[in-house]
Amino acid sequence: MEKLLSITNLKKYFPVAKSSLFAKQMYVRANEDISIDIYKGETFGLVGESGCGKSTLGRVLLQLYEQTAGSTMYYGRTLEEVAPRYVLDTLSNAEKYIEKYHKATAHAEEMTKKCDALGDNATFFDLQDKNLALCDAKTALDYCAKILGGFMVKETRQGAALLSDKYKFAFQAASIAARAEDIELEIEVQESLLEDTPQKAQAIQEKLAKLRKKRDELTGEQKKLLASAAETEEKIALLKAPYAKDEEFARYEAMLDNGVDLKRLKYSEMRHLRKDLQIIFQDPYSSLNPRMTVGRIIEEGLVTHKFYKAGSKKMQQYVFEVMNSCGLQNYMYNRYPHQFSGGQRQRICIARSLAVKPKFVVCDECVSALDVSIQSQIINLLQELKEKEGLTYLFISHNLSVVRYISDRIGVMYLGNMVEVAETDEIFSDPRHPYTIALLSSIPTTDPDSLTKERIILEGNIPSPIKPPSGCKFHTRCFMACDKCKVVPPALTEVKPGHFVACHFAEQQKVDENGNYLFDVKLATNQR
Structure with missing residues (x-):
């Protein structure tokens, strides 16, 4: 499976106003150390109670909220296509990191010689200083190798210069391509005027x-820059050639990540x-401009991202195609949002998001405000469009039945x-976290066998995200909590292939193959 997004230790804190000048700044910890991978073509469902941070996570991934910490790597485009400024900034500071490595290496060699000379007389502190120095040198080497594309340190200065040239050429070519695209759109407009x-x-x-x-001149300039970038790439390959069979060098090569870190983008x-990463909001009415017609709402993104020139006939024809694919008729083009039902408004929101041909769409509880019959229509529409356009979804919902489907x-x-992550069938057949089990037990059902099963009721309220409980955050409501849970926060660990759980009792299976609980439900419910 090919990654589209790789989220590592993502955090999002919202500052809370201080009560006085001397009061400590406090934060709402909306997202805390979230690490997940989302693959191309999949639908990743996100569930949990209100206030758990689901919608915040979706908006942080799109950088609609500024990310507090961690990295969000996007693999839908290469560094050369996006041309982020942070790459050149990092390369321009490469010399500083190289010097840091040499100092750390010299210190490590000095401490090693000292300990060797002392032999058995070396104290615990001498050995500790030696190990710390070796660790610092290794960390500096790893960082240099990563930012410089895997170069061994003895070649990093030359490699940094070459990489800097390569990215400059590629980034300039990307800028020229954008200008050529504008001219191409103007040519289309003039050609349509020629007929009219x-x-x-x-x-x-x-x-x-x-x-x-002018277009041909820009195209020629772009070709020269791309040729220069390719020539530089050949020089880089020659510089790396002597180390091709070196296992350590191969490991450093693997460290190079050609993804785009969304957090570091200007x-x-x-x-x-933005055209790659779209969102469908929860409330279709408040997310639509009441002063704009359906046609203008859908066209706004197309004009902004230079798919078409404003007012062109080709754009109108394309908008009709998008509307039809989302279950909207052509005559609705000149109508306003207040003239539609809830389901139709949500279709407008979907059409607006998909018109710019995105690769990743956050569906933020996009069916929660609709009745059941309309929900099924919208979900089937999303499924159909996903298969047709090769989309990737982050589907946020409270409704576990919808998420399962x-x-x-x-x-x-x-x-x-994130307390549990697994494939859909695995979550429902073998839930391991007590919170997941409680959520699954609350699903309404008409199955006669399921009606006899008792529901696990989570008593108490969700703790404040400003001052969350120590240890496991769920221990205040958990029916399996022990003293360790109150002190030690559990890590998200893999208990089965592809099944990750953050619980000290994750290894214990809690539901049998028939869906029966392997513990006393009454005891679990009445424990707190």
Whole structure:
């Protein structure tokens, strides 16, 4: 499976206003140390109670909320396509990291010689200083190798210069391509005018000739820059060639990550990726501009991201196609949002998001405000469009039945933390976290066999995200909590292939093959 997004130790804190000048700054810990991978073409379901941070996570991934910490790597485009400024900034500071490595290495050699000379007389503190120095040197080497594309340190200065040239050429080519794209759109507009206004044909033809000449000049300039980048890549390959069979060097090569770190992008750079990363909001009415018609709502993104020129006939025809694919008729083009039902408004939101041909869509409880019959229509529409367009979804919902139907994998969140992640069938057949078990027991059912099963009721309220409980955040409501849970926070560990759980009792199976609980439900419910 190919990764589309890789989230590592993501955090999102919202500052709370201080009560006085001397009061300590406090934060709402909406997302805490979340690490998950989302693969191309899958639907990742996200469930949990209200206030657990699901919607916040979706918006942070799209950088609609500024990310507090961690990294969000996006693999839908390469570094050369996006041309982020942080790459050149990192390379320009490469010399500083190289010097840091040499100092750390020299210190490690000095401490090693000292301990060797002392032999058996070396104290515990001498050996500790030696180990720390070796660790610092190793860390510095790893970092240098990562930011410089796997170069061994003896070649890093030359490698840094070459990489810097390569990215400069590639980034300049990307900038020129954007300018050429604007001219291409203008050419399309002028060609359409040529058909509509034959009396101005000569003037339009002259303008077209100038535009085409400028486009060809830019194309030639772009080809030269790309050729220079390719030539630099060949020099880099020659520099690496002597180490091709070196196992350590191969490991460093593997460290190079060609993904784009969304957290480190500038505002203008992130705008370039907005068409790839879209969202369908929970409330379709409040997310639609009441002063704009359906046509203008859908066209806004197409014009902003330069798919079409404003007012072009080709754009209108394309908007009709998008509307039809989302269950909207052409005559709705000039209507306003208040003239539609809830389900139709949600279809407008879906059409607006999918019109710019995204690769990743956050569906933020997009069916929770709709009645059951309309829910099924919208979910089937999302499934159909996913298969047709090759989309990837983050599907956020409270409704476990809906999530089970649409999702390939499910993540369960509690108070900002991911407590369980697994494939959909695995979550429902073998839940390991007590919170997941309680959620599953609350699903309404008409199955006669299921009606006899007792429900696990979670007593008490969700703790404050400003001052969460120590240890496991769920221990205040958990029917399996012990003294260790109150002190030690459990790590998200893999208990089975692809099944991750954050619980000290994760190894214990809690549901048998028939779905029966392997513990006393009454005792579990009445424990607190």
